[in-house]
Amino acid sequence: MKTLILFSLLFLTTITNAQGNLVKNPGFEYEFVNWQGGDAAYITPYDKKTGKNCAAINQFVGAEWKAVDQTINIPKNIYALEFSIWIKSESIEEQKEAYKAGAAIASFTNSANKEIISETFAQVKGTTGWANYKKTVKVPDEAKKVRIMLALAQTNGTIYFDDVKVTTLSEEEYIKQNTPAVSESEKLSSAPKLFLNGNFEENLAPWNGSGSITSEDKKEGKSALEITSDIAEWKAVEQISDLTDGDKSLQISGWLKAKNIKQGKDSWNNGMIIIEFKNDKDHKAQEDMVAATVTGNTDWTSFQKTFTIPQGAIKYRIMIALSNCTGTLLADNIEIKVSK
Ligand SMILES: [Ca+2]
Numbered sequence: 001m002k003t004l005i006l007f008s009l010l011f012l013t014t015i016t017n018a019q020g021n022l023v024k025n026p027g028f029e030y031e032f033v034n035w036q037g038g039d040a041a042y043i044t045p046y047d048k049k050t051g052k053n054c055a056a057i058n059q060f061v062g063a064e065w066k067a068v069d070q071t072i073n074i075p076k077n078i079y080a081l082e083f084s085i086w087i088k089s090e091s092i093e094e095q096k097e098a099y100k101a102g103a104a105i106a107s108f109t110n111s112a113n114k115e116i117i118s119e120t121f122a123q124v125k126g127t128t129g130w131a132n133y134k135k136t137v138k139v140p141d142e143a144k145k146v147r148i149m150l151a152l153a154q155t156n157g158t159i160y161f162d163d164v165k166v167t168t169l170s171e172e173e174y175i176k177q178n179t180p181a182v183s184e185s186e187k188l189s190s191a192p193k194l195f196l197n198g199n200f201e202e203n204l205a206p207w208n209g210s211g212s213i214t215s216e217d218k219k220e221g222k223s224a225l226e227i228t229s230d231i232a233e234w235k236a237v238e239q240i241s242d243l244t245d246g247d248k249s250l251q252i253s254g255w256l257k258a259k260n261i262k263q264g265k266d267s268w269n270n271g272m273i274i275i276e277f278k279n280d281k282d283h284k285a286q287e288d289m290v291a292a293t294v295t296g297n298t299d300w301t302s303f304q305k306t307f308t309i310p311q312g313a314i315k316y317r318i319m320i321a322l323s324n325c326t327g328t329l330l331a332d333n334i335e336i337k338v339s340k
């Protein structure tokens with residue numbers, strides 16, 4: 001099997017190289033020849049991935065959209081395109097919206113030059129070393145051209161671009177690339193899903209459920225989670241994260257606050273945070289366990305609890321809930337520490 005995969009990879013590489021790069025002046029060796037919008041960017045010989053130069057975009061204030069772009073004619077009967085770029089960044093500011101970042105975007109247009117779809121194939125924030133970003137995109141029906149935009153998208157900082165590459169893939173190659181054994185996306189999706197945004201600074205993602213974000217009353221940063229209910233029903237947000245082999249214990253900590261929470265019919269009907277360990281998608285490894293509860297009116301109250309991870313558990317679900325009670329529950333700065 002391994003030999004077969006290696007062979008497929010080699011085969012794929014050969015084809016890709018043979019068909020070449022559709023981007024002209026892809027490494028900015030001829031400055032901005034073939035690129036539009038060079039005014040927004042500059043060429044630097046000091047920081048580059050390969051060759052003599054790379055392109056950079058910088059701004060300290062204003063958080064405007066600044067970009068260089070190149071439009072490529074898509075050859076006939078092409079099933080998919082692979083977009084690849086090397087990017088390095090310095091102090092790209094985090095904005096409220098995720099798309100405000102250093103970015104490489106492919107915008108497909110039809111024969112009337114109208115955009116059909118746009119796909120972000122690199123998104124970068126903060127300070128990062130040279131890294132390669134890649135994405136394979138199926139060419140939409142009707143698409144005639146694709147515009148590659150290299151942008152500092154409504155944020156401040158410095159971004160460096162080099163070695164932009166767009167290569168064509170046949171349907172067969174696309175399927176091969178997206179087959180679990182060889183694909184990049186599979187490697188990404190098989191990476192453990194981490195617990196994220198426990199401080200609710202990134203809106204609600206990746207939490208699911210019926211809560212909202214408030215900036216009025218928070219414990220940490222700019223915002224917190226708020227769950228409000230006028231009727232005594234189950235109202236909650238949740239997120240499921242992966243455990244890895246050999247994880248032994250899980251510590252959860254954070255802050256809860258109750259505003260006018262009226263206990264429901266049963267004594268456990270309060271504002272609460274619950275953890276559930278799962279053996280797989282549909283099976284609990286054991287009953288849900290309460291990490292903390294609040295009721296009535298409280299100030300911000302911290303909690304910390306450690307759970308032993310049951311044998312065979314591969315995931316855990318964190319739920320923040322009004323459990324069949326009315327009122328408002330606030331939560332902020334939820335942190336998870338998993339130990340071996
Ligand atoms: Ca270069």
Ligand SMILES: [Ca+2]
Pocket residue numbers: 199200201218219220221222223224332333
């Ligand atoms: Ca917060």
